[in-house]
Amino acid sequence: MSAQLEIRDVSKAFGGVQAVTRVSLDVAQGQVFSVIGPNGAGKTTILNMISGFYHPDTGRIVLDGTDVTPFSPSRIAARGVARTFQNIALFKGMTVLDNLMLGRHVHMKAGVLGSFVYWGLAQREEVEHRKRVEDIIDFLKIQDLRRRPTGSLAYGLQKRVELGRALALDPKVLLLDEPMGGCNHEEKEDMARFILDVNEEWGTTVILIEHDMGVVMDISDRIAVLDMGQKIAEGTPEDVRANARVIKAYLGETKDLPGGREGSRDEAVR
Amino acid sequence: MAPERLTTLPRLLLRNARDLARRPALREKDRGIWQTWTWAQSCAEVRDFALGLAALGVRRGEKLSVIGDNRPRLYWAQIAAQALGGVSVPVYQDSIAKELTYVWNHAEVAMIVAEDQEQVDKVLSLRADLPALRLVVYDDARGMFHYRHDWLKSFQEVQELGRKFDREHPGLFEAEVEKGVADELAFICYTSGTTGSPKGAMLTHANAIATARMAAEAEDFRVDDDYLAYLPMAWVGDAFYTLIMSLYAGFACNCPESPETVQRDLRELGPTLMLAPPRIWENMLTSVQVKAADAPWLKRSIYERFRAAAERAEILRGDGKAVPAWLRLQLALGEFFVYGPVRDQLGLRRVRWALTGGAPLGPDTFRFFRSIGVNLKQVYGSTETTGLVSLQPNAEANPTTAGRPCPGIDVRIAERGEVLVKSAGIFKGYLKNEEATREVIDPEGWFHTGDAGFIDPRGHLVIIDRTKDVGALEDGTPFAPQFIENKLKFSPFIREAVAFGHARPFVAAMIAIDPNTVGNWVERRGIPYTSYVDLSQKAEVRELIREEVRKCNETLPDATRIRRVLLLTKDLDADDAEITRTRKVRRRHVADKYASVIDAFYSGRDQIELMTAITYEDGRQATIQSRVRIEDVEAGAVVHV
Numbered sequence: 042m043s044a045q046l047e048i049r050d051v052s053k054a055f056g057g058v059q060a061v062t063r064v065s066l067d068v069a070q071g072q073v074f075s076v077i078g079p080n081g082a083g084k085t086t087i088l089n090m091i092s093g094f095y096h097p098d099t100g101r102i103v104l105d106g107t108d109v110t111p112f113s114p115s116r117i118a119a120r121g122v123a124r125t126f127q128n129i130a131l132f133k134g135m136t137v138l139d140n141l142m143l144g145r146h147v148h149m150k151a152g153v154l155g156s157f158v159y160w161g162l163a164q165r166e167e168v169e170h171r172k173r174v175e176d177i178i179d180f181l182k183i184q185d186l187r188r189r190p191t192g193s194l195a196y197g198l199q200k201r202v203e204l205g206r207a208l209a210l211d212p213k214v215l216l217l218d219e220p221m222g223g224c225n226h227e228e229k230e231d232m233a234r235f236i237l238d239v240n241e242e243w244g245t246t247v248i249l250i251e252h253d254m255g256v257v258m259d260i261s262d263r264i265a266v267l268d269m270g271q272k273i274a275e276g277t278p279e280d281v282r283a284n285a286r287v288i289k290a291y292l293g294e295t296k297d298l299p300g301g302r303e304g305s306r307d308e309a310v311r
Numbered sequence: 312m313a314p315e316r317l318t319t320l321p322r323l324l325l326r327n328a329r330d331l332a333r334r335p336a337l338r339e340k341d342r343g344i345w346q347t348w349t350w351a352q353s354c355a356e357v358r359d360f361a362l363g364l365a366a367l368g369v370r371r372g373e374k375l376s377v378i379g380d381n382r383p384r385l386y387w388a389q390i391a392a393q394a395l396g397g398v399s400v401p402v403y404q405d406s407i408a409k410e411l412t413y414v415w416n417h418a419e420v421a422m423i424v425a426e427d428q429e430q431v432d433k434v435l436s437l438r439a440d441l442p443a444l445r446l447v448v449y450d451d452a453r454g455m456f457h458y459r460h461d462w463l464k465s466f467q468e469v470q471e472l473g474r475k476f477d478r479e480h481p482g483l484f485e486a487e488v489e490k491g492v493a494d495e496l497a498f499i500c501y502t503s504g505t506t507g508s509p510k511g512a513m514l515t516h517a518n519a520i521a522t523a524r525m526a527a528e529a530e531d532f533r534v535d536d537d538y539l540a541y542l543p544m545a546w547v548g549d550a551f552y553t554l555i556m557s558l559y560a561g562f563a564c565n566c567p568e569s570p571e572t573v574q575r576d577l578r579e580l581g582p583t584l585m586l587a588p589p590r591i592w593e594n595m596l597t598s599v600q601v602k603a604a605d606a607p608w609l610k611r612s613i614y615e616r617f618r619a620a621a622e623r624a625e626i627l628r629g630d631g632k633a634v635p636a637w638l639r640l641q642l643a644l645g646e647f648f649v650y651g652p653v654r655d656q657l658g659l660r661r662v663r664w665a666l667t668g669g670a671p672l673g674p675d676t677f678r679f680f681r682s683i684g685v686n687l688k689q690v691y692g693s694t695e696t697t698g699l700v701s702l703q704p705n706a707e708a709n710p711t712t713a714g715r716p717c718p719g720i721d722v723r724i725a726e727r728g729e730v731l732v733k734s735a736g737i738f739k740g741y742l743k744n745e746e747a748t749r750e751v752i753d754p755e756g757w758f759h760t761g762d763a764g765f766i767d768p769r770g771h772l773v774i775i776d777r778t779k780d781v782g783a784l785e786d787g788t789p790f791a792p793q794f795i796e797n798k799l800k801f802s803p804f805i806r807e808a809v810a811f812g813h814a815r816p817f818v819a820a821m822i823a824i825d826p827n828t829v830g831n832w833v834e835r836r837g838i839p840y841t842s843y844v845d846l847s848q849k850a851e852v853r854e855l856i857r858e859e860v861r862k863c864n865e866t867l868p869d870a871t872r873i874r875r876v877l878l879l880t881k882d883l884d885a886d887d888a889e890i891t892r893t894r895k896v897r898r899r900h901v902a903d904k905y906a907s908v909i910d911a912f913y914s915g916r917d918q919i920e921l922m923t924a925i926t927y928e929d930g931r932q933a934t935i936q937s938r939v940r941i942e943d944v945e946a947g948a949v950v951h952v
Contacts, residue, residue: 171343175344176342180453184343184568184569185569185575237454238453238454241456
């Protein structure tokens with residue numbers, strides 16, 4: 042089976058810092074694929090390379106059989122890759138509804154003049170896109186927030202709106218950069234629920250960066266572990282939990298644990 | 312169909328589908344737009360669902376329960392069950408697991424229609440304890456793809472089965488409706504009794520239709536009316552409007568988008584009829600006051616000026632005096648500048664009449680709404696009377712009475728002042744509880760409401776308190792705790808109150824503050840606070856409440872004035888069984904739970920260690936321990952009268 046998203050031997054350096062070194066990942070269609078690792082492991086850099094913010098120094102990224110390595114972020118978005126950011130990136134002065142409508146931007150075809158007159162195509166388009174946005178509002182249960190400026194919302198709700206903005210793109214691949222960072226327990230549960238529902242209801246592939254191990258282990262189909270810019274393990278949550286190198290990366294070296302050899306010490310990572 | 316055959320609710324539905332086919336029956340705000348179903352469409356939905364149930368082997372007399380927010384499908388499901396000779400058993404969606412298990416088992420519910428995954432999960436977690444349950448249906452399919460059980464189906468699946476069944480058994484639906492008779496049960500409404508387990512009040516189709524007829528005679532219902540269905544479906548008030556009265560009078564019910572959007576939906580819709588418990592009216596008034604206080608100087612002074620004028624006029628009208636010409640002129644201007652816009656903002660612009668019921672509403676709040684032109688009136692009823700005993704005619708609205716008994720409803724005052732009611736709307740008894748039924752319905756058919764009251768010279772019913780709660784102080788002075796508590800609760804800062812005094816030398820009260828208004832009050836004074844516990848024990852807050860109690864005391868007879876108060880460190884909560892789901896104090900339980908407080912009240916101590924148990928919605932328990940002060944309300948001259 043060929044992967045929907047294929048990352049082959051990508052490396053990225055910033056000045057003297059080697060952020061990512063020869064990492065390869067294969068993400069199959071419809072998977073929830075998590076990338077975990079300590080701070081500075083290179084997780085966000087990988088996400089930035091997938092979404093086209095950075096271009097890898099070496100290696101290539103293939104999406105649905107097309108090499109998208111040199112593509113700009115907008116071209117990648119147009120191919121159905123949406124993302125959310127670690128630090129929320131919404132237009133704070135605009136309403137929730139407007140932020141979501143903006144997420145439909147890639148699907149809008151009406152020109153400046155047509156939109157200005159708001160007639161024919163532009164109007165039909167607006168109505169059609171509004172329908173889709175209303176589906177998302179319903180899905181995320183934010184009906185009461187439509188007209189609220191996003192800046193006035195609680196942090197957890199802003200995270201939810203950001204997910205909505207990404208969903209408005211009708212993505213095939215959804216990149217989520219710490220969607221639960223800074224959220225309380227209940228907000229995390231809600232978000233995990235939403236991610237699973239998106240994945241299962243619409244078959245969207247999800248690539249997730251997250252620090253909360255409980256959530257990652259619960260909702261992921263596959264997990265890749267990065268440390269110091271290198272992939273040190275990949276597999277199902279059970280595999281990863283039992284992997285000695287992962288335990289070492291997270292807990293540091295222990296005397297009785299031979300470095301590099303894979304063992305089964307599942308309790309350690311929990 | 313001749314009028315004499317309109318003996319059941321499903322028959323009314325068939326009539327409406329024929330006579331009012333194109334008129335709106337139900338609306339729901341979905342995806343940001345009001346979606347409408349006409350009576351013909353609504354009837355078709357009910358038909359498909361009912362036949363689906365029939366296809367799944369539902370037999371006459373079986374019970375169907377709904378759990379969730381007000382949704383068209385949950386209403387359709389209830390009528391569909393009734394069309395098959397079944398009984399609807401709506402439950403409060405915020406009930407804890409133990410209560411739900413009790414009700415569903417007690418009523419032997421065979422089918423549950425749940426709004427969404429959250430509610431389905433609740434049912435699933437209890438399923439092992441529900442032997443009678445055969446079918447669970449969900450409305451919103453969101454997140455439900457994992458759930459695969461034979462007995463779990465989506466609403467559409469059932470309707471699909473129904474359409475197939477219809478082709479195989481044409482005319483079955485109509486035949487089943489035809490079989491229905493007036494004496495069959497339509498609803499079992501569980502009353503969250505203030506003592507013991509909930510009791511299932513059995514209401515027949517005859518009860519429902521008789522009450523609808525009496526209400527239609529007493530009040531002006533029109534076919535083009537709009538009603539916003541936002542109150543809990545398990546409350547008899549909601550069932551009365553959405554399932555009984557709307558079928559009878561043919562008006563449209565409207566379901567809000569979500570519980571959070573009710574205020575906005577209300578404004579968009581502009582209903583013409585309105586029913587709300589006092590809490591909702593109080594919240595609306597607070598929101599107006601807060602907005603007025605935050606408005607710029609000019610707007611604020613215009614508002615204040617015209618509001619004061621309207622209040623003066625309202626007081627004059629209440630006393631039956633003429634309103635002078637210059638005041639009438641002010642009212643005309645005020646209608647343009649203030650009253651109309653305020654009503655519009657609140658979504659009350661089209662309201663022809665609005666009812667408040669369930670508990671007394673403070674006279675200030677009552678007067679405010681009437682003064683800005685909302686025809687607000689009091690209604691009195693209970694589950695056992697299908698929700699209606701008396702209401703106030705338009706010209707006789709006032710904050711103190713419960714209104715005039717409706718035509719066809721006999722009201723009598725028995726010894727000890729208990730209000731007795733006899734009408735065709737009186738329920739058939741409590742399910743599987745002969746003893747409780749005999750206690751409230753006497754051999755002559757009078758229903759004993761358990762409320763103490765009297766009939767005033769105008770012929771209005773006035774309710775004082777629950778009969779069994781009326782006691783006497785040590786010196787024999789009659790003491791009605793609820794009467795005092797309601798006066799306390801008229802203060803915007805006091806959310807709940809429990810008064811003690813039976814066989815005691817004086818009256819004392821435990822008070823739960825309203826964290827929103829009190830929180831706002833301390834914030835405006837720049838006083839920081841952390842939690843409810845902290846807020847309730849601030850010296851400034853204690854002084855504030857003491858002042859409120861003093862004001863309340865001025866309206867009470869000397870002997871029953873409140874001498875000592877204590878501010879609780881948590882609100883009274885239905886999950887802790889301290890109040891019912893409709894916010895009535897469960898007096899005996901509270902007296903047991905707070906025995907140490909009562910003891911301290913009367914032993915003269917000025918502070919105690921208060922341990923309060925808290926039950927979370929999922930049933931977990933925790934305790935808060937804190938040192939709480941008991942305040943003496945300076946009785947001043949009062950003591951020496």
